[in-house]
Amino acid sequence: MTTEPGATRDAHLRADCTIDADGRIAFTFRSPAAAPGSRPPQLLLRPRPKKGQPEKVPHALDLEPLDDGRLCAVLEPRPALAEGRWDVYLLAEPGAARQRVRPGLRDLRALVDGQARDWPSPVAVRVPYTTKDGYLAVRAWLRTAHAEVEGIEVTDRTMTVRARLHGTTLADGAAVRLRLRGGDGVVRTLEPRVASDGRAFSFTVDYGELAVGQGKGSRVWDLSVQSRLDATASPVRLGRLFDDVADRKEIFVHPAAQIGAVAVRPYYTVDNDLSVEVTAATA
Amino acid sequence: MKISFLLHNAYGIGGTITTTFNLAQALAERHEVEIVSVLRHRERPNFTLDPKVSLTPLVDLRHEKEHPLHLRPARVFPVAEYRHHQYSELTDQRIGECLAAIDADVVIGTRPGLNVHLALQAPEHVVRIGQEHLTLGNHPPRLRTVLRRAYRRLDVLTAVTEADAAAYRRRMRLPGVRVEALPNSVPDPVLPAADGTARIVVAAGRLVPVKRYDLLIEAFALVAAEHPDWQLRIYGKGEEQDRLRQLIHRLGLYENVFLMGAAAPMEAEWVKGSIGAAASNFEPFGMTIVEAMRCGLPVVSTDCPYGPGEIIEDGVDGRLVPVGDRDALGAALLDLVRDDERRRRMGRTAMANARRFAPVPVVEHAERLMDEAMSARRTGRRTAPERGRIRNALVSQGFAARDTAHAAAARALRTVRRGQR
Structure with a gap:
């Protein structure tokens, strides 16, 4: 249960939203959400602060009446939202307490075939979603470049990943990096197979190599791609962002393979990035 | 008119809940409508309910799960009903009290056990409509035997398909009860339709x-x-x-x-x-x-x-x-x-x-049923012109005998099994 100040328990403060392929989001309240006042009511998008960090300035949008009297606010594609989770609030009038908004219909059909498009740098993605406690929020990603996973094929000892780079291209010496999380810079590298367009690439991870040195418990390897040999080029994280699924972890689930005493499986993190988990069998 | 729905749990997810909400909301355009939810286990329903429809829970599982009466099996709600294990002396009591005090003109039950409550406990002036969202053919013989007796006291029994309504007419003898198909309604879509291009x-x-x-x-x-x-x-x-x-x-x-x-x-x-x-x-x-x-x-x-x-x-x-x-x-x-x-x-x-x-044609059908049942009850004549009455009676007695035999056999089998343990 939320105890946040300004939070609302009003079950009927509900907004529909529609997103287009450019990321423009129209938020619409079905019934008038506020009495006409001197200033229009506003929709606030507030970046959820990281633990221990101060609250950032919210993004405010005026709510304008449509012909049928419903109130609507449009979030344009620019400026891009910072990466993270943005909670949606209604500010009925200046000085009033902000109220959290519940989701109505989220029409996200324009996002479904996002992988068919080219995403220029910076890669900015938005997906309106419902929070665990049932409120409307927008998940945003903002990355200079992004490596979109288009398919994963697992066998009983390998996984082969097909991906496509957006916002930059792969040059000679490009490398896929598997970085051990919390592993003091332990990194394994692989050479990807790169298509002639310098964008599409694929690689095969031998699970056996990740299982080497596995002790008790579990370890996680985060996957990224370094676009060229130059060590100053920052690695581009692999993930799957280009559709309507804001939280992929429990939906896009891949089989685990048993390598000796350990289980290995690729998975999507809470940020929809791709990682591999290696877990020692519990005896 | 004032209409009350008697629903198992308005706070869950499922077809009966959806369709009851849809019908209640559509009726609320012209009538006073209430949903009585026997059980409640969370703050808000999963599906949004139009504020025009009032929602009254009877037993709140969040703090009444351990209520002494809730630990004792239900006696009014039939043992043979699928959800009997979720009912109790407490639900018996609360539903009974709710019906005794009800000020609605029409009460609509939404599952067999609740239809039984309605048939046995609704005040005389109230029009009793039992809805069957499940089907007769799938009910166990023991439940059919209970329903065959109780449903005679309903004014109207609705099934969701013609096929099931026909089964009720054929296999149960319910003199004076109007048995009809009333399909579920689905609200008019708000979003533009699918364009058929998505894979x-x-x-x-x-x-x-x-x-x-x-x-x-x-x-x-x-x-x-x-x-x-x-x-x-x-x-x-x-x-x-x-x-x-x-x-x-x-x-x-x-x-x-x-x-x-x-x-x-x-x-x-x-x-x-x-x-x-x-x-x-x-x-x-x-x-x-x-x-x-x-x-x-x-x-x-x-x-x-x-x-x-x-x-x-x-x-x-x-x-x-x-x-x-x-x-x-x-x-x-x-x-x-x-x-x-x-x-x-x-x-x-x-x-x-x-x-x-769509809600409009389905609601008009429901209103017609309610109006006719109300005037029939007022004039003391309980409806339903009966065609082929004698033949139906004979056929349904055959089914009744079979169900009784099945139920008895099942009981005997259980007794034998218990003895062998």
């Missing part, structure tokens, strides 16, 4: 064995083999989740078939697809089929008893395939996947044909 097949429902999502996944393997860019999205939660995930993994379909979790409302999910699918062995109505059609999707469904065949016109606005036939289901899906033009045409037809399940 997604959508299914929705609880993940329980009778829905045969295993069959649907196996059938979809045929689609994925030929069209790897197509997805199957299954919305819902339930006991089958893990088993279905294992099946998806075993078939190597983890990049094509997704268990999406529950979604309410479904409308925004249907419009992302271009084909709806249902693989049930048994479907009393087929609410999700109508929902998908109203959003412009042709639906491929098994032709199971009773709903799908009364909703889908095979080859015109969807496809009907034999129950449990993986290859037929897969082939029917593939036909629509391969033929963009046919898929779109059938989707448009589905949308037009499913308008008969």
Whole structure:
């Protein structure tokens, strides 16, 4: 249960939203959400602060009446939202307490075939979603470049990943990096197979190599791609962002393979990035 | 007029809840409407309920789970009813009190056990309408025997299909009770319809064995083999989740078939697809089929008893395939996947044909039933012109005898088993 100040328990403060392929989001309240006042009511998008960090300035949008009297606010594609989770609030009038908004219909059909498009740098993605406690929020990603996973094929000892780079291209010496999380810079590298367009690439991870040195418990390897040999080029994280699924972890689930005493499986993190988990069998 | 619905649990997810909310909301345009929810386990309903409809819970499981009366089995709510284990002396008492004090003109029960409460406990002046969202054929003999006795005291009994209504008329002798089909209604969609271009097949429902999502996944393997860019999205939660995930993994379909979790409302999910699918062995109505059609999707469904065949016109606005036939289901899906033009045409037809399940026609039907039952009760004449009365009586007595025998045999068997323990 939320105890946040300004939070609302009003079950009927509900907004529909529609997103287009450019990321423009129209938020619409079905019934008038506020009495006409001197200033229009506003929709606030507030970046959820990281633990221990101060609250950032919210993004405010005026709510304008449509012909049928419903109130609507449009979030344009620019400026891009910072990466993270943005909670949606209604500010009925200046000085009033902000109220959290519940989701109505989220029409996200324009996002479904996002992988068919080219995403220029910076890669900015938005997906309106419902929070665990049932409120409307927008998940945003903002990355200079992004490596979109288009398919994963697992066998009983390998996984082969097909991906496509957006916002930059792969040059000679490009490398896929598997970085051990919390592993003091332990990194394994692989050479990807790169298509002639310098964008599409694929690689095969031998699970056996990740299982080497596995002790008790579990370890996680985060996957990224370094676009060229130059060590100053920052690695581009692999993930799957280009559709309507804001939280992929429990939906896009891949089989685990048993390598000796350990289980290995690729998975999507809470940020929809791709990682591999290696877990020692519990005896 | 004032209308009260008696519902098992308005705070859960399921077809009966959805359809009761839909009907209640549509009736609330012209009447005073209340939903009495016997149980409550959370703060708010999963589905949004129009504030015009009032919601009254009777037993709050969040703090009454350990109530001494709730630990004792129900006696009014029939033992043979599927949900008897969730009922108790406390629910008996609260429902009884609620009915005794009710100021509604019409009370509508929404499941067999609650219809029994209604039949036995509603005050004399109240019109009693029992709704059956399940089917007679599937009720165990013991339950049929109880209902055969209690339902005589109803004014109207509605089934959700013509087939089931016919079964009630044939197999139960309910003199003076009007038995009719009243289909579930589905609200008018708010979003633009699906345009038939998406490469997604959508299914929705609880993940329980009778829905045969295993069959649907196996059938979809045929689609994925030929069209790897197509997805199957299954919305819902339930006991089958893990088993279905294992099946998806075993078939190597983890990049094509997704268990999406529950979604309410479904409308925004249907419009992302271009084909709806249902693989049930048994479907009393087929609410999700109508929902998908109203959003412009042709639906491929098994032709199971009773709903799908009364909703889908095979080859015109969807496809009907034999129950449990993986290859037929897969082939029917593939036909629509391969033929963009046919898929779109059938989707448009589905949308037009499913308008008969819109709230307006269904509510008008319900109002007519209520009005007629009310004037019949006022004039002391309880309705229903009876055709072929003697023949029906003989037939239904045959069924009654059989059910009694079955019930007795089942009881005897249980006694024997108990003795052997």
